[in-house]
Amino acid sequence: MKGLIHLIRSNRYIITVILSFLAIGIEYFYIVCDTSCSYLRGDLFGIELEYIGIGYMVAIIILSVLKRDMYLLFLLSCGFGIELYLVGFQIRHNTYCPYCLAFGAILILQFVTNIDGKRKRLIFLSMLIALILFSLFFKGSATFQYSIGAPPVHGVERL
Numbered sequence: 001m002k003g004l005i006h007l008i009r010s011n012r013y014i015i016t017v018i019l020s021f022l023a024i025g026i027e028y029f030y031i032v033c034d035t036s037c038s039y040l041r042g043d044l045f046g047i048e049l050e051y052i053g054i055g056y057m058v059a060i061i062i063l064s065v066l067k068r069d070m071y072l073l074f075l076l077s078c079g080f081g082i083e084l085y086l087v088g089f090q091i092r093h094n095t096y097c098p099y100c101l102a103f104g105a106i107l108i109l110q111f112v113t114n115i116d117g118k119r120k121r122l123i124f125l126s127m128l129i130a131l132i133l134f135s136l137f138f139k140g141s142a143t144f145q146y147s148i149g150a151p152p153v154h155g156v157e158r159l
Contacts (some may be wrong), residue, residue, distance in 0.1 A: 004139070012113045016064040016072070018112075020057040023106045027053045028097035040097045042140035049086075053103060060110065073119060074126050076111040081127035082134045083107055093142035 008015065027050045042049045056079065063072040083104040090096050115123070 008113055013064045013067060015113050016110050017061050019106050019110050020061045020064070023057045023103050024054050026103050027057075027097050030103075033099065040095055040100065040140075040142050042086075042089075042138060044089075044134070044137055044139075054156045069114070069116065070119070070122070073114055073116055075120060076107070076114055077123045077126040078130035079107045081129075081131035084127075084136070085131055085134050089138075089140055090142075095142040100112070 031050050044052055056075070060072065060076060063075060086100065087104060090100065
């Protein structure tokens with residue numbers, strides 16, 4: 001087990017970059033998908049989350065290539081806090097997007113790959129601040145396409 005951890009830690013930048021490209025690919029499929037997750041949407045300051053996710057992963061790639069450990073850990077910790085909110089959003093609405101969950105899983109793998117136990121305060125504070133700020137500015141919806149304009153069910157009107 002120690003050998004595997006050492007192997008991951010010594011190749012963390014390469015692993016992080018590969019996972020970032022995988023996450024960008026997932027975001028691309030989410031953008032072109034018009035069936036399975038078209039009902040789950042969200043934005044931050046009017047910018048759709050899928051584009052923010054792509055920009056976020058580009059920043060992760062840049063920080064990994066430049067080997068900026070503290071900034072990389074800060075950004076991954078912020079992302080972890082935001083993913084906690086987004087998974088909670090899906091749970092709250094009982095609506096799950098495989099693309100969103102896969103992106104979140106990749107982000108968590110990146111976080112675990114780059115975690116530094118000596119920087120617990122940085123990790124915790126950046127997670128907490130990102131979670132709070134994101135929850136204040138995030139606008140999301142979980143509206144099924146077939147429910148828009150559909151007749152009422154059992155006398156209940158749809159929005």
